[in-house]
Amino acid sequence: MNENQNLTHREGANFGVEKKQPQTKQRKQVSNRQPKAQNLQKEQNFAVKTNKKPVKITFLGGVGEIGKNITAIEYDDEIIVVDGGLAFPTGEFPGIDLVVPDISYLIANKSKVKGIVLTHGHEDHIGGLPYILNELKVPVYGTPMTLALLDNKMQEHRIEYKAVTVKPKNLLKLGNFQIEFIKVSHSIAGSLALCISTPVGNIIHTGDFKIDFEPIDGSMTDLTRFGELGKKGVNLLLCESTNVCRKGYSMSESNVGRTLEGLFEKFAGKRLFVSTFASNVHRLQQLLWIAEKFKRKVAFAGRSMINITEAAAKIGELSYNRENIIDIDKIDKYADGELLILCTGSQGEPLSALTRMAHGEFPKVKIGEGDVVIFSASPIPGNEKAVYNVINALYKKGADVIYDELAEVHASGHACQEELKTIHALTNPKFFIPIHGEYRHLKRHKELAISMGMNSRDIIMPELGMQVEMGENYIKQAGFVTAGIRLVDGYGLGDLESNVLKERKQLSEEGICVAVINMSSSGEGGFEPFIITRGVVYEKEAEAFTEDARSVIASALREQDLRSFDPNEIKANIKKVLSNFIYKRTKRRPMILTILLMA
Ligand SMILES: [Zn+2]
Ligand SMILES: [Zn+2]
Known part of the structure; x- marks a missing residue:
């Protein structure tokens, strides 16, 4: 899909579109030394009348966030x-x-x-x-x-x-x-x-x-x-x-390389796992160089790690000897000290390779005693807990874990x-x-x-x-x-105003209560409401709760004038009494669904 277009090289091109006016901005230091000249310049600038239209800059994102x-x-x-x-x-x-x-x-x-x-x-x-x-x-x-x-x-x-x-x-x-x-x-x-x-x-x-x-x-x-x-x-x-x-100043990427090299030396003989962003190709490049130097074969784990390294190699942003790359399924053929596994999951993403390995859910790779895992990334604000959970799980499995608080493994x-x-x-x-x-x-x-x-x-x-x-x-x-x-x-754009989000929020925080009422059994005042709840009451109280809810509904129905029978009115009424009953009992306002069964 990429279309190459000939673009002019900057040399020789007329870069400034218009002849510029002198600068109006006053640097403190400058204005202290030359107050007169600066003021004069400023006045001149304000006197310049220009009929050019202004440029408008509109911030549609990325500011304040x-x-x-x-x-x-x-x-x-x-x-x-x-x-x-x-x-x-x-x-x-x-x-x-x-x-x-x-x-x-x-x-x-x-x-x-x-x-x-x-x-x-x-x-x-x-x-x-x-x-x-x-x-x-x-x-x-x-x-x-x-x-x-x-x-x-x-x-x-x-x-x-x-x-x-x-x-x-x-x-x-x-x-x-x-x-x-x-x-x-x-x-x-x-x-x-x-x-x-x-x-x-x-x-x-x-x-x-x-x-x-x-x-x-x-x-x-x-x-x-x-x-x-x-x-x-x-x-x-x-x-x-x-x-x-x-x-x-921020740390140089090369410094990270030197730290990583030190760790390869220190952990010679052990199986090494390094997790970083797949798009950080300079980090990956260094790891591939170091692996080559220490005669370790490299296996990629995680979809984005495989896709992005492939894409980066194709456009020449990443270079490595293909012979040094092995399939993750083949790692058993090599000794621990001959392996480097580059995996996704530096942010503790639940489905990433490293997270699944940490929880023993990654097929064919079992991390344990003798393995070393390096997080060559720092958690993006908001991801700390997920990352520390993975680190804890890895430690529990007996692996050694190095992350940016322990060594300069990230810049x-x-x-x-x-x-x-x-x-x-x-x-x-x-x-x-x-x-x-x-x-x-x-x-x-x-x-x-x-x-x-x-x-x-x-x-x-x-x-x-x-x-x-x-x-x-x-x-x-x-x-x-x-x-x-x-x-x-999912696949579509959600609507901020829609009820879907409000409902999800209510479901997740308050739970749901469904009341099914068989209207045909109303003969001798014997309504048989059926109650289902999720996320509302704890098991030990469930039975008593259901009993009481049923009788609250039944008595509300007995009081209702069923001659002027309007299903919507009945539903609204049941919803009200049920909601009040649940609130009194649990201090919760779950979503309430009322279903009337007509014979
Ligand atoms: Zn950015
Ligand atoms: Zn960026």
């Missing part, structure tokens, strides 16, 4: 969309599998949307696309790795779409916009930042990134390019905020404070909007920018649905559009 990143950038009658992610549901939506962004705004402006540009292949950036591309028939742009992961998804959903491969340093013209792709390091290969040239100035969108001075793929986050763009003039910086609360893919500062310093933007974070992250990121000399009025705190208007010399909040969530329930 971690997950479902999606931003629309609009000029005149053209919109480009950056990313289209998903989020995982919290307990408030029982049974819901995924949460995807509400894109009513894009659908209402369908004809304007020119394309979707992807920064990288993580779920919070591409996971919503099957539910977006079935409504918006626009091309998607991404690196080979991003598109390989996307294609897996789209095949599963059987949605036709058009994908165009892009690479760092490519220039892409989409209507009034010109997008330059900039290489960044992150915990997945093929990650990009974007420089979006608009008629009113350049916007830099960092995507997710870190600055790794010893990257596995040998090419660093393109700091030089960030600096060059900063020199040319950056109007707006949209920068991710995930690790803004962490001081210093974050997100920039910490000093790295964020570096990007701010290099790009030197007029305006700044922190993205990719909960409100607390965005707030801290704003403070970080202010500490570097930015004026608070040049920073906007984004909110879900907020539309921001940007001109050459101003930025302002310009109202809100419809935004929020859509719920994915």
Whole structure:
């Protein structure tokens, strides 16, 4: 499905769409030294009249939350969309599998949307696309790795779409916009930042990134390019905020490799299991190298581990000697010290390979005494309990377990404070909007920018649905559009307003009581209500409860005027008396179903 399109290389291309005005932003340090010059410049800028339309930036996800990143950038009658992610549901939506962004705004402006540009292949950036591309028939742009992961998804959903491969340093013209792709390091290969040239100035969108001075793929986050763009003039910086609360620098991926190598040495002779995200191909690459060095055969366990390593190898993001890879079913043919098993389940996912192994439910692999399991990942907030449950189960089976609290077996893919500062310093933007974070992250990121000399009025705190208007010399909040969530329930999109979720919630918290009443046996006042409950009463009280419930219903029916017989009225009445009875007895309000049997 990938269609290669010739994209101009940035060299020689006219990058700045319009001649830029001098910067208005005052860095504290600068303004202290040259107050007069700065003020003069500022006045001049305000005097410049421009008839250019503003650029509108609309946040449809990823702000005030971690997950479902999606931003629309609009000029005149053209919109480009950056990313289209998903989020995982919290307990408030029982049974819901995924949460995807509400894109009513894009659908209402369908004809304007020119394309979707992807920064990288993580779920919070591409996971919503099957539910977006079935409504918006626009091309998607991404690196080979991003598109390989996307294609897996789209095949599963059987949605036709058009994908165009892009690479760092490519220039892409989409209507009034010109997008330059900039290489960044992150915990997945093929990650990009974007420089979006608009008629009113350049916007830099960092995507997710870190600055790794010893990257596995040998090419660093393109700091030089960030600096060059900063020199040319950056109007707006949209920068991710995930690790803004962490001081210093993130650890290099190479450091993780050195720790892992140490563990291979330490546990020579033992069978090794390592669990990590299958999409973290640089981590897997290091593990494959180390395995080769220590003469261990590698087996992959878990569907995504097999699929993604295969896809990454095909596009050249992962390289290994095929002879060193063995089928998981063949591991019995090798001694413990000759094996490395790379498995899914670093987040304690219930159906993953490692979780099933920990509970003895994975066919052909029994973990026990003498085995070593390394969690080369840290739990995503919310997954801690699931991960620790798996660790506990592994310990109980007699295995040794190493996780990130015990050794440097994982490095974050997100920039910490000093790295964020570096990007701010290099790009030197007029305006700044922190993205990719909960409100607390965005707030801290704003403070970080202010500490570097930015004026608070040049920073906007984004909110879900907020539309921001940007001109050459101003930025302002310009109202809100419809935004929020859509719920994915099994195969379809669930409806937030529907009763299904309310009912699931009631069932899960309060239980259910069914009363079946045979109306034909009403002869001598001898109603025989039949009561079934689930999740309402404990076994020892069940019999007495049922007896009492039956007599409550029977007496309610005796009082009812059965001559003006209206089944709905009878049902409503029974529901009321039964509900009151159960509440008095249990302090619960279960779902009540009344069924009247007519002879
Ligand atoms: Zn990411
Ligand atoms: Zn992300």
